[in-house]
Amino acid sequence: MSGLLIRDTIIVPVDNEKKDKLWFTGDVAIEESKIKEVGKNLQGKYRDFEIIEGKNSLTMPGFVNCHTHAAMTMLRGYADDLPIIEWLSEKIWPCEEHLTEKDIYWGTKLAISEMVKSGTTTFADMYSFMDQVAYAVDESGIRASLSRGIIGKDEEKDELALRESEEFVKEWHGKGEGRITCMLGPHAPYTCSPAYIKKIKKLANELGVGIHIHLAEALSEVEDIKSRYKMRPIELMDSIGLFTGGHVLAAHCVHLSKEEINILVNNNVGIAHNPQSNMKLASGIAPLPILLEKGALVGLGTDGAASNNNLDMLEEMRTCALFHKVSTMDPTVLSAYQVLKMSTREGARVLGLNDVGTLAVGQKADVIMFDLKKPHMTPLHDPIANIVYSAQSADVKTVIVNGKIIMKDRSLITMDEEKIIFEAQRLGEDLVKRK
Ligand SMILES: [Zn+2]
Structure with a gap:
């Protein structure tokens, strides 16, 4: 078999804005890692391709989760209903100090199995022991953009974190048949000094990779940065040149002035919007x-499982649309298609990936299929509305x-789901006892 042919399926390619092309019935041919052709009655042309029957199914690009901390699955349900600073400093960070390589490996595997089972094919991750994350990504077959999270401490530790980040990028960028890409990950302007972020940016430019950072997540952050530097977070980052000469993925961007919105737009900064995390932590x-x-x-992103508490992009899409409709008291804001684009094509661009996120010919074949033969998916007046x-x-x-x-048929092919759940439960229980 030299390829795959998804036959007679409803296709949502997410590659155009034409009303009559947003969805249609046809076939999708996949050869090696790419979309070879999208059209009608392709079976005669690709006789030796493995057939995947698409009747009663919807086929679309997989979801791109633009911001998460995958192994935070280990802290799912461990600390809830707290203000962000208390949540981080009293619960999450003390626990994270005791994380081991094993926790990260199995926690990431748990996250990947959850993501794949809810249609995510690419995720952007920022965490620690990133080699373990990369092993899990490599083995599972998912696509990911990985960043070693960096928090400023003292000169010696800061230098070490830079060297480790550099080694990680050199080791993993482009690995896993090109599925793994890397960025550098300064955590946030309130945990890394401007001088340190400048150093990290310089290294990112030298390595030819982007930056993944949290920006303007909570009001307390904006106040803290203003009192320290007399500038708002995004103004501060602009003043040190973070947004020029290389891609930036900025998570959250909740509290923005008009000027800051212009800075983000003019510099084409990729923004990861995480509505459920922003709601749960009452960030804004x-x-x-x-x-x-x-x-x-x-x-769109889910953020880590400790502040969501799952990694389900379908839930995130629905929440995103509903959240902004009610907060603006305007049901016309954010159409279903806009939200769908954010979770696929636009999400890929946010990660700096141009060959992922649509079913256009030549794009990487990251494809998901939905079973439409369900009561809650019937009737099918508008497949995009039904998905969102x-x-x-x-x-x-x-x-x-x-x-x-x-x-395939909800069974994970590259991962042992039962073993992952067993190991994650065992290690998760042990982790919170170590604190
Ligand atoms: Zn985050």
């Missing part, structure tokens, strides 16, 4: 409709990444 409401109107590059407003993660039946099937 990002001005998403204004950002989109101004042409900002925005994708009605679908559940259990409807995702097949997942293909880089042209390889990694889930």
Whole structure:
């Protein structure tokens, strides 16, 4: 078999804005890692391709989760209902100090299995022991953009973190048949000094990789930065040149002045919007409709499982649309298609990936199939509305990444789900006792 042919399926390619082309029925041919052709009756042309029957299914690009800390699955449900600073400093950070390589490996595997089972084919991760994350990504077949999280401490430790980040990029960028890409990950302006972030930016430019950072997440952060530097977080980052000469993925961007919105738009900064995390930590409401109107590059993310508490992009899409409709008291803001683009094509651009996120010919074959034969998916007046407003993660039946099937009929092919759950439960219980 030299390829895959998904036959007679409803296709949502997310590659155009034409009303009559947003969805249609046809076939998708995949050769090696790429989309070879999208059209009608392709079976005669690709006779030796393995057939995947697509009747009663919807086929679309896989979801791109633009911001998470995958192994935080280990702290799922461990600390909830707290203000962000207390949540971080009293619960999360003390626990994270005791994380081991094993915790990160199995926690990431747990996250990947959850993500694949809910249709995510790419994720952007920032955490520690990133080699373990990279092993888990490599083995599972998913696509990921990985950053070693950096928190400023003292001169010696800061220098070590830079060297480790550099080694990580040199070791992993482009590995896993090109599925793994890397960025440098200064945590935030309140945990890294401007001088340190400048150093990190310089190294990122030398290595030819982007930057993944948290920006303007909470009001307390804005106040803290203003009192320390007489500038707001995004103004401060602009003043040190963070946004020039290389891609930046900025998570959250909740509290923004008009000037800061312009800075983000003019520099094409990739924004990861995480509505459920922002709601759960009561961080605030990002001005998403204004950002989109101004042409900002925005994708969707779940953030870590400790502040969500799952990694389900279908839930995130639905929440995103509903959250902004009610917060603006305007049901016309954020159409289903806008949200769908944010979770696929735009999300890929937020990660700096141009060959992922649509079903256009030549794009990487990261493809998911939904089972439409469900009561909550019937009738099918508008498949895009059904995906954004009605679908559940259990409807995702097949997942293909880089042209390889990694889930078929809801069974994970490259991962041992039972073993992952067993190890994650055991290590998770042990982790909170170590604190
Ligand atoms: Zn985060």
